[in-house]
Amino acid sequence: MKVGVYLCECGTNITEKVDLDQVSATISELDNVGYVSKIGLMCSYDGVSVFEDDLQKQKPDRVVVAACSPRDHEATFMKAMTKVGINQYLMQMVNFREQLSWVTEDKQAATDKAIVMLKGAIARVVQQEALEKKSITMNNDVLIIGAGPAGLKAALTLAEADRKVTIIEKSPMIGGLPVRYEELFPKMECGPCMLEPIEHEILHGDHAENIEIITQAELKEVKGFYGNFIAKIIKAPRYVDTEICIGCAECVGACPVSVKNPMNSNMNEKKAMDFTFFGALPNATYIDYEACLRSKGESCEACKTACPIEGAVIFDDKEEIIEKNVGAILLAIGTQLYDATLLPNLGYGALKDVVTSYEFERILSSGGPTGGQILKSNGDIPKSIAIIHCVGSLDENHKSYCSGTCCQTGFKFAHELHHKVGESTITHFYKQLVFPGKSDYPLYKNAMNNSHAKFVNYLSTSDINVVENKKGVKTISYKDVSGISGEIEADMIILLPATIPGLDNESLSSLLEVNLDKEGFFEELHGLVDSVRSKVKGIFVAGSCQSPTDIKGAVNQGVAAAGYMLSGLVPGRKLEIEPIVAEVIEDKCAGCHVCVLVCPYKAIQFNEETKKSSINAVLCQGCGTCVSACPANAIIGHHFTKEEIYEEIRGVLS
Amino acid sequence: MISKNKQPSVPDNDRLSAIENSISNLEQKFEAIENGYTNVLNVTKSLAEKIGALKDVLSDKINANEERSSTHEVSQPQVILAPVEVKSKQYEPKIVGFLCNWCSYAGADKAGSAQIPYPTNVRIVKVMCSGRIDPEFILKAFQEGADGVMILACHPGDCHYKEGNYRAAQRYQMLKKLLNQYGIEQDRCYFDYVSAGEGEKFVRLITETVAKVKSLGPLKVLVE
Numbered sequence A: 001m002k003v004g005v006y007l008c009e010c011g012t013n014i015t016e017k018v019d020l021d022q023v024s025a026t027i028s029e030l031d032n033v034g035y036v037s038k039i040g041l042m043c044s045y046d047g048v049s050v051f052e053d054d055l056q057k058q059k060p061d062r063v064v065v066a067a068c069s070p071r072d073h074e075a076t077f078m079k080a081m082t083k084v085g086i087n088q089y090l091m092q093m094v095n096f097r098e099q100l101s102w103v104t105e106d107k108q109a110a111t112d113k114a115i116v117m118l119k120g121a122i123a124r125v126v127q128q129e130a131l132e133k134k135s136i137t138m139n140n141d142v143l144i145i146g147a148g149p150a151g152l153k154a155a156l157t158l159a160e161a162d163r164k165v166t167i168i169e170k171s172p173m174i175g176g177l178p179v180r181y182e183e184l185f186p187k188m189e190c191g192p193c194m195l196e197p198i199e200h201e202i203l204h205g206d207h208a209e210n211i212e213i214i215t216q217a218e219l220k221e222v223k224g225f226y227g228n229f230i231a232k233i234i235k236a237p238r239y240v241d242t243e244i245c246i247g248c249a250e251c252v253g254a255c256p257v258s259v260k261n262p263m264n265s266n267m268n269e270k271k272a273m274d275f276t277f278f279g280a281l282p283n284a285t286y287i288d289y290e291a292c293l294r295s296k297g298e299s300c301e302a303c304k305t306a307c308p309i310e311g312a313v314i315f316d317d318k319e320e321i322i323e324k325n326v327g328a329i330l331l332a333i334g335t336q337l338y339d340a341t342l343l344p345n346l347g348y349g350a351l352k353d354v355v356t357s358y359e360f361e362r363i364l365s366s367g368g369p370t371g372g373q374i375l376k377s378n379g380d381i382p383k384s385i386a387i388i389h390c391v392g393s394l395d396e397n398h399k400s401y402c403s404g405t406c407c408q409t410g411f412k413f414a415h416e417l418h419h420k421v422g423e424s425t426i427t428h429f430y431k432q433l434v435f436p437g438k439s440d441y442p443l444y445k446n447a448m449n450n451s452h453a454k455f456v457n458y459l460s461t462s463d464i465n466v467v468e469n470k471k472g473v474k475t476i477s478y479k480d481v482s483g484i485s486g487e488i489e490a491d492m493i494i495l496l497p498a499t500i501p502g503l504d505n506e507s508l509s510s511l512l513e514v515n516l517d518k519e520g521f522f523e524e525l526h527g528l529v530d531s532v533r534s535k536v537k538g539i540f541v542a543g544s545c546q547s548p549t550d551i552k553g554a555v556n557q558g559v560a561a562a563g564y565m566l567s568g569l570v571p572g573r574k575l576e577i578e579p580i581v582a583e584v585i586e587d588k589c590a591g592c593h594v595c596v597l598v599c600p601y602k603a604i605q606f607n608e609e610t611k612k613s614s615i616n617a618v619l620c621q622g623c624g625t626c627v628s629a630c631p632a633n634a635i636i637g638h639h640f641t642k643e644e645i646y647e648e649i650r651g652v653l654s
Numbered sequence B: 001m002i003s004k005n006k007q008p009s010v011p012d013n014d015r016l017s018a019i020e021n022s023i024s025n026l027e028q029k030f031e032a033i034e035n036g037y038t039n040v041l042n043v044t045k046s047l048a049e050k051i052g053a054l055k056d057v058l059s060d061k062i063n064a065n066e067e068r069s070s071t072h073e074v075s076q077p078q079v080i081l082a083p084v085e086v087k088s089k090q091y092e093p094k095i096v097g098f099l100c101n102w103c104s105y106a107g108a109d110k111a112g113s114a115q116i117p118y119p120t121n122v123r124i125v126k127v128m129c130s131g132r133i134d135p136e137f138i139l140k141a142f143q144e145g146a147d148g149v150m151i152l153a154c155h156p157g158d159c160h161y162k163e164g165n166y167r168a169a170q171r172y173q174m175l176k177k178l179l180n181q182y183g184i185e186q187d188r189c190y191f192d193y194v195s196a197g198e199g200e201k202f203v204r205l206i207t208e209t210v211a212k213v214k215s216l217g218p219l220k221v222l223v224e
């Protein structure tokens, strides 16, 4: 074996402290050392070309470069090796500058250490193997789960770049939560008016042919990995063909069955054949089969008879299983609100006219139970309203975090109340007020400037108690932060509960092996620089399923995730697999599962039939944790093999 | 919209903090043991100094003897001298430092660019992550003649591969017990966290470890 050793002088940075001639003389005598060359400034343009020429002339089997930190120029020298046709993994760098000449005062001591360092590298490099970067073809299509603002904007961004996108949405409509709100903070824009154009773009826009929307659908199974996922989707029957339904509502009028309307938190009723709400997209009705008389064995055909379009109502619609091959998956399934009955002293669930923020949004909505009028359950206009902020938030016994959007929601309600019921008094109970950024302050100012508004700063929801007298008037007794007690009357109470992880975070987390954080939100790769990537390569997270956020935040994350997918899934480009990965030697594997447990990237599968582990090189990041955990020594950590490291240890100690 | 307050299944973070807690408990216990050990060490040190003084006296005498009977093969005194050599002033311990490729290697580079001098005793072996450091590597180092070993990792929560450093910390605790069984002083093996910005901490750790291992003298028991 012929090892070529290159010593960089780094100007005088190295030579000042290390006697390279002495080093060279000692090293030349070592086994395997073919030659030792000194180069002035190896990383410079000239230096690299001298290095390349010399490599071509000498044709070494292995190369050692003693220069600066590999963090500076390892890539430079690796590239040079590749250029002259020597495998770049046959090189080992020695950090003469940062670890030696810059930190050692005595020249002889430095020279001695230099020799020892080189001995380690030479012993190691002899063991090193040529490694090849493999590449595999990638599927460029994307699956998006959840059709809220985050999912929809991601889909549009991808579709505009001609990527094929499948969106699966659990409910019969797209748009997520905000399409159900009449007005949106911070600028009090009309929710449906702002989001409908986006929805139309998705359904009928210039790039709509790139987007497939599957409503009433859920993910059931996922196999594969980044670039090559196979997703199994279950689509529930809608009994209406959304492609040909014209949304005329004839069927709704004809349907004889009324049931509670979950879209309006059961505050009113809807038909068994109905829209989710009027104006929901896709503009088509659906049958709530459990409520439909046909599910009870009756032969009702009222909707079908009333329908002017042949074939739009499909009684024998079936559950479908759809398979999709995609390269990446985006989770954008949104949130839900904390259960306010867990704070019983606030009266929710027990007393009338104590409503959550979501319920109040529906009361404000023209498609809601009161047609957009603010009315109590008895039909009267409320005269005094209390808005209790931070319900379940900032509370160690409930949710310790700030949900971030409730303040603005409360001020939005104050704004709407002022416009719709004029003189009503509004009392805000709050723990903390937040209004960061350039747009949130005006709504707060507006709420403060309302002469009928009062603000009470409280410490804990246990300091608030709501009781109701026989006439239905509610009294809120409270203690504020300074310990002063008080009492106010209110005939409507709006609670702003904490935003918490969605119902399906847990099931999707185990299905996709994506971690949840300690609150149950999908965990991001990095809180500051990588909040839209999960720890599983190729699975992205966006919107309020990752952390409570407003629409702006959700949309930004959706678009950011789309950006990652566009840069990662490029048509015609293959997925390059780094060769510094781990590999199981099947014969040695005893099937103990330890590697599967320690891998932070879920890159190791256990084959139940062969009882052996195998490592997916696409998912493996090369940390080597499994290699050292394997009790059978059955895993090779390429480029950091036991033999290489042992030889290096031996070398530096010889 | 309204859900029951369902607790998510124990997420990784909780597991990690549980591990961290148990590690810090263990560390406290080890600290207590270490303190006891330092006391013993101090006694040993003062004994060693006395032996050193004796050595000087002895070697003077031996030299005098040798000069007097230079034709004689004097083998006995060498046996007497053997344990004494241990404390000679020239003794420079060999220490292997296992560093992960990310924070701790960058911390070493930081010390370099800040040009803070430190002793030359430590030879750095780089791995991608401290999670790759097999306890066998440490034993191998001792077997090949190292007098001390340092393991430096990214700070908890900062591991480039998320949790390799927790594994490394666990293995280190296990390893220390094993070292005891091999008769290798636990103080010869050192674990700590160094971030990319902590060049000064890196230098401090190197300097302290070198001093500590120097005071222990060369490793006497070899690993089989």
Ligand SMILES: Cc1cc2nc3c(=O)[nH]c(=O)nc-3n(C[C@H](O)[C@H](O)[C@H](O)COP(=O)(O)OP(=O)(O)OC[C@H]3O[C@@H](n4cnc5c(N)ncnc54)[C@H](O)[C@@H]3O)c2cc1C
Pocket: A145, A146, A147, A148, A149, A150, A151, A168, A169, A170, A171, A173, A174, A175, A176, A177, A178, A181, A183, A184, A185, A186, A217, A218, A219, A332, A333, A334, A335, A337, A357, A358, A361, A405, A409, A412, A502, A504, A542, A543, A544, A545, A549, A550, A551, A552, A554
């Ligand atoms: C009462 C209230 C008022 C608010 N008002 C405002 C406001 O005025 N302005 C503002 O900026 N923000 C407001 N917000 C915040 C806003 O609702 C969120 O920022 C936004 O909804 C986040 O969008 P998203 O796409 O992440 O999730 P969502 O809008 O929640 O959409 C998620 C979608 O995923 C679907 N889904 C869920 N589970 C699955 C599954 N397993 N499979 C498939 N699909 C699934 C859901 O049906 C839904 O369609 C308000 C929040 C609340 C609670």
Ligand code: FES
Pocket: B100, B101, B102, B103, B104, B128, B129, B130, B131, B153, B154, B158, B159, B160, B161, B162, B163, B164, B165
């Ligand atoms: S990368 Fe530094 S400890 Fe894992």
